[in-house]
Amino acid sequence: MLNRAIVEGSALAVLALAVGLVWVRERRAARPESDGGYTTREEIEFEIGRVQSEVYRWLTTTDHRDIGLLYIFFGTAAGLWGGVDAMMLRTELLTPPADIWTPETYNALFTTHGLTMLIFFVLPVFFGIGNYVLPLLIGADDMAFPRVNAVGFWLLPPALILVRMGLLIQVLGQVLNLMLPAEAIRFFLTMREVSVGWTLYAPLSVQQPNPQIDLLLLGLHLSGIATTVGAINFITTVVYERGEGVTWANLDIFSWNMVVTSGIALFAFPLLGSALVMLLLDRNLGTAFFATEGGGAILWQHLFWFWGHPEVYILFLPATGLMSLILPKFVGRKLFGYQFIVYSTLGLGVLSFGVWAHHMFTTSADPRVKLSFMAVSIAIAVPSAIKVFNWITTMWEGDIRLTAPFILCAGGIGTFIVGGVTGVFLAVIPIDILYHGTYYVVGHFHLIVVGIIPFLMIAASYYWYPLITGRWYDTRLARFQSLLIVFGSFVTFMTLLVIGGLGLPRRQAIYPPEYQFAQQIATVGGYVIGLSALLWLYNMLVSYWRGTPVTTTDPWGLKATNQFTREWQWFERRMVEKYDVEPTEPETTRRSYAPEGEPTGLAGGVGTVAQTVSRNAWMAAAGGFVGTVLMSGGLGTAILIGVLDPVSFGEIAELVGLPASPALGAVLFLVGGTVTWPLLFLAFSEYLPGRLLFETGLVFATLISSGFAIAFYTGQSGLAFVGYLTFVVVSHWAYGIGLTVTFQYLKSDEALRNRGGSDG
Amino acid sequence: MSAGADSFVFQYLAPFVGVLLIAVGIAGAVPGGYALVEPDLENCGNPTIGVESPAETAERFGGDERPRLPRLAFADLSTAEQEGFRAAIADPVGEEQVVGSVPNADAFRRGAIVSYEGEEYYVTIVAENTCFAAAPLQFPLGVFAIALGFLGVLAPPLYRRLVRLEQRAGRSE
Numbered sequence: 027m028l029n030r031a032i033v034e035g036s037a038l039a040v041l042a043l044a045v046g047l048v049w050v051r052e053r054r055a056a057r058p059e060s061d062g063g064y065t066t067r068e069e070i071e072f073e074i075g076r077v078q079s080e081v082y083r084w085l086t087t088t089d090h091r092d093i094g095l096l097y098i099f100f101g102t103a104a105g106l107w108g109g110v111d112a113m114m115l116r117t118e119l120l121t122p123p124a125d126i127w128t129p130e131t132y133n134a135l136f137t138t139h140g141l142t143m144l145i146f147f148v149l150p151v152f153f154g155i156g157n158y159v160l161p162l163l164i165g166a167d168d169m170a171f172p173r174v175n176a177v178g179f180w181l182l183p184p185a186l187i188l189v190r191m192g193l194l195i196q197v198l199g200q201v202l203n204l205m206l207p208a209e210a211i212r213f214f215l216t217m218r219e220v221s222v223g224w225t226l227y228a229p230l231s232v233q234q235p236n237p238q239i240d241l242l243l244l245g246l247h248l249s250g251i252a253t254t255v256g257a258i259n260f261i262t263t264v265v266y267e268r269g270e271g272v273t274w275a276n277l278d279i280f281s282w283n284m285v286v287t288s289g290i291a292l293f294a295f296p297l298l299g300s301a302l303v304m305l306l307l308d309r310n311l312g313t314a315f316f317a318t319e320g321g322g323a324i325l326w327q328h329l330f331w332f333w334g335h336p337e338v339y340i341l342f343l344p345a346t347g348l349m350s351l352i353l354p355k356f357v358g359r360k361l362f363g364y365q366f367i368v369y370s371t372l373g374l375g376v377l378s379f380g381v382w383a384h385h386m387f388t389t390s391a392d393p394r395v396k397l398s399f400m401a402v403s404i405a406i407a408v409p410s411a412i413k414v415f416n417w418i419t420t421m422w423e424g425d426i427r428l429t430a431p432f433i434l435c436a437g438g439i440g441t442f443i444v445g446g447v448t449g450v451f452l453a454v455i456p457i458d459i460l461y462h463g464t465y466y467v468v469g470h471f472h473l474i475v476v477g478i479i480p481f482l483m484i485a486a487s488y489y490w491y492p493l494i495t496g497r498w499y500d501t502r503l504a505r506f507q508s509l510l511i512v513f514g515s516f517v518t519f520m521t522l523l524v525i526g527g528l529g530l531p532r533r534q535a536i537y538p539p540e541y542q543f544a545q546q547i548a549t550v551g552g553y554v555i556g557l558s559a560l561l562w563l564y565n566m567l568v569s570y571w572r573g574t575p576v577t578t579t580d581p582w583g584l585k586a587t588n589q590f591t592r593e594w595q596w597f598e599r600r601m602v603e604k605y606d607v608e609p610t611e612p613e614t615t616r617r618s619y620a621p622e623g624e625p626t627g628l629a630g631g632v633g634t635v636a637q638t639v640s641r642n643a644w645m646a647a648a649g650g651f652v653g654t655v656l657m658s659g660g661l662g663t664a665i666l667i668g669v670l671d672p673v674s675f676g677e678i679a680e681l682v683g684l685p686a687s688p689a690l691g692a693v694l695f696l697v698g699g700t701v702t703w704p705l706l707f708l709a710f711s712e713y714l715p716g717r718l719l720f721e722t723g724l725v726f727a728t729l730i731s732s733g734f735a736i737a738f739y740t741g742q743s744g745l746a747f748v749g750y751l752t753f754v755v756v757s758h759w760a761y762g763i764g765l766t767v768t769f770q771y772l773k774s775d776e777a778l779r780n781r782g783g784s785d786g
Numbered sequence: 787m788s789a790g791a792d793s794f795v796f797q798y799l800a801p802f803v804g805v806l807l808i809a810v811g812i813a814g815a816v817p818g819g820y821a822l823v824e825p826d827l828e829n830c831g832n833p834t835i836g837v838e839s840p841a842e843t844a845e846r847f848g849g850d851e852r853p854r855l856p857r858l859a860f861a862d863l864s865t866a867e868q869e870g871f872r873a874a875i876a877d878p879v880g881e882e883q884v885v886g887s888v889p890n891a892d893a894f895r896r897g898a899i900v901s902y903e904g905e906e907y908y909v910t911i912v913a914e915n916t917c918f919a920a921a922p923l924q925f926p927l928g929v930f931a932i933a934l935g936f937l938g939v940l941a942p943p944l945y946r947r948l949v950r951l952e953q954r955a956g957r958s959e
């Protein structure tokens with residue numbers, strides 16, 4: 027069994043070293059080299075002095091933009107650490123027995139992975155983005171309490187170190203053990219990473235002797251204080267520091283989301299703090315809050331999830347805020363239904379406190395109580411659905427620009443739809459009892475925590491990169507990276523949904539060999555996510571030194587659609603003051619909600635008939651393949667849930683005269699989806715309604731879904747019938763969007779090529 | 787750059803296939819390579835035993851209530867087991883790998899009481915440490931896939947460089 031501490035320690039060290047090397051190399055390359063001679067002594071001293079003053083500046087800064095960047099660096103580093111845990115988890119799952127790590131190591135891995143990601147990655151990054159852009163968006167000079175802001179940030183690094191001290195101490199212990207006898211360094215050999223699961227369920231968390239658990243609880247408590255402090259600052263800033271003309275009614279949607287998120291945090295984190303203190307007391311001072319004689323183990327679960335469920339929304343709402351802010355910029359339309367999005371956000375904020383017991387359906391409670399939790403949990407889907415509806419409507423008739431941020435937004439909507447719909451099923455008690463504790467749950471929540479949340483963080487990093495650094499990132503690499511991470515997430519977490527639906531339990535290092543192939547697919551998908559994260563990191567680091575400098579005051583051409591929001595106005599002022607550039611004026615402007623709409627002229631193109639035909643055929647095939655893969659995810663889920671009968675796939679095989687095997691049918695289905703339907707679409711799209719290809723695609727998908735619904739109907743009735751129809755239609759939409767977006771993507775790429783420009 | 791300077795195949799398809807190859811390659815090479823080095827790194831095939839102190843043992847079995855477990859005297863253990871047992875007692879966590887023959891493995895697997903210097907210790911196997919097995923080709927093929935994948939990922943800049951080269955060649959002709 028490999029030694030976890032050594033492997034993870036080295037992996038992180040290599041990563042840090044690589045980042046450092048890239049940084050130093052690019053920095054040197056970017057500096058005008060005079061004569062290439064030896065470095066002089068003065069030069070070194072100068073360099074040291076510069077580093078010292080830089081360090082001092084970053085340690086003492088109270089500027090909201092600096093603190094925002096600190097939060098973002100910290101969150102990214104924690105995310106990479108937790109990501110290394112995830113890669114190690116997935117590596118163990120390559121083989122059925124626990125032969126790469128021991129089961130105990132595996133338990134430690136999923137515990138620390140979950141905690142690091144949920145507490146130290148997502149929240150700090152969002153607080154960082156909030157710190158950087160929120161004051162700019164609302165026209166404030168700084169956050170309301172700049173010093174408190176700095177304190178709030180500086181509590182986080184010690185918190186992370188306390189929580190993850192186990193690993194550091196283990197590495198240290200093993201290094202010391204090479205030189206000293208075990209007796210002398212007993213402490214270092216006793217401490218290990220916590221392995222009781224990130225939910226810290228009593229009684230295990232009370233009884234396990236590992237002293238690292240106490241440090242972890244203290245670290246979590248500290249991070250809770252940091253979060254509360256930050257939340258208070260955000261609320262005060264938005265309430266009191268709004269600039270002239272910024273009212274609640276025209277407050278931008280991202281700030282709205284940050285306010286609601288902070289509100290939730292304000293109520294949730296103090297509660298977590300109290301629960302943690304109770305657990306600490308139980309562990310160390312013999313109180314009995316969670317002992318059977320006292321409150322019992324279930325009390326811990328109630329307290330934990332009363333924080334835990336709102337926490338999910340604390341993570342998720344800023345992502346939706348970014349989506350509502352960024353998406354309109356790339357479709358040239360104003361956000362559709364601003365008011366409803368605000369209401370839905372407020373609604374989620376309130377409702378999120380009323381559903382915690384859906385995490386406890388498998389514990390005993392009065393069925394009537396459970397039923398009420400089930401009702402609220404299903405109801406909470408409504409505000410989320412409103413958001414999706416509004417995003418899709420925003421794209422409708424839009425003038426889509428296929429940039430990396432747009433790809434991530436569209437991909438995020440996709441993963442959120444699947445993640446959200448699978449969540450509604452988990453809210454239903456009988457289904458939850460079946461799937462609780464299986465990979466279905468892991469697939470469901472990762473479609474959201476890996477789908478929409480990091481996607482939108484990355485989208486924001488691209489969108490504001492020119493604003494923050496004054497340079498462009500490598501846009502081609504960014505588009506590639508975006509497609510890659512969307513692809514990797516679908517592969518990984520759709521697979522987990524499927525194997526969970528088949529009943530494979532989660533949190534087990536050992537699993538039956540039948541699942542090996544599926545697990546390997548999920549692992550390879552996971553590695554693809556990891557690699558694309560590295561590509562992102564590389565792009566961010568290198569472009570800081572090498573990216574093309576921004577020469578316009580309106581890098582995204584937002585003025586043309588009247589979406590030149592305040593943070594960019596601030597950017598323009600700064601560019602004018604600092605670099606004396608002329609403010610950019612667009613040639614034409616139009617109202618952002620009345621796009622001109624290009625004629626569809628679907629395939630367009632030049633060349634002979636034969637060239638056009640073959641070109642269309644392969645583009646269609648590529649689009650069809652993407653669409654079909656997306657669609658199979660939806661249909662696969664439908665089969666798992668039992669609303670779609672796989673036997674009906676056998677019937678397709680029979681239709682063409684093959685044996686009635688569902689597998690054969692599925693292959694035929696894939697082939698049909700890749701070849702036949704896209705060509706039909708090309709042939710008929712001229713006659714379908716919808717001005718833009720993507721709408722036509724939806725119409726087309728809806729039309730063919732009716733045929734599918736009839737062909738595959740196997741006598742479902744009642745709820746099963748509703749579920750069947752919903753899944754059929756939604757899967758077809760995924761198909762239609764996948765088909766047309768891929769198609770447009772290829773076409774825009776070709777157009778660029780024909781124009782002869784590199785994509786700049 | 788001239789019209790032909792962007793190619794879908796080289797700009798997107800090749801790096802995509804490249805990333806997939808790297809991912810599959812890691813999945814193959816890591817376990818494959820691990821299987822090769824494991825015997826040199828540590829003793830696989832020998833179980834790790836956990837030994838509880840007399841106090842813990844007494845607590846676990848509730849004092850005088852006689853547990854129906856196999857009882858062994860320290861002398862009944864093989865040399866390797868004796869060494870492992872003593873090391874486990876000294877270990878802060880109470881665990882140690884037994885290196886050598888383990889004739890009492892079955893008893894330990896179920897849990898056994900070992901009496902040693904007048905005290906009773908509860909002994910179980912906490913990890914089997916089975917040797918990891920992988921197909922011999924897995925490692926070389928995995929490494930190959932990673933290398934090929936890197937080539938794919940680097941295809942776009944390489945391709946652009948080649949195009950530039952040709953253009954320059956065309957101009958100088």
Ligand code: HEM
Pocket residue numbers: 112113115116136139140141143144148223224225468472475476479480518531532533534551552553555
């Ligand atoms: C934003 C990023 C992520 C977040 C917030 C996150 C969160 C979590 C959480 C909270 C758990 C604990 C589940 C439990 O209680 O068992 C978990 C488990 C897990 N995560 Fe992630 N995760 C992220 C990214 C990833 C990635 C990229 C992968 C894979 C490549 C991954 C793979 C896993 C696996 C395999 C488990 C263990 C599941 C189990 O034990 O049953 N996670 N994750």
Ligand SMILES: [Cu+2]
Pocket residue numbers: 334335338381382384385
């Ligand atoms: Cu919940």
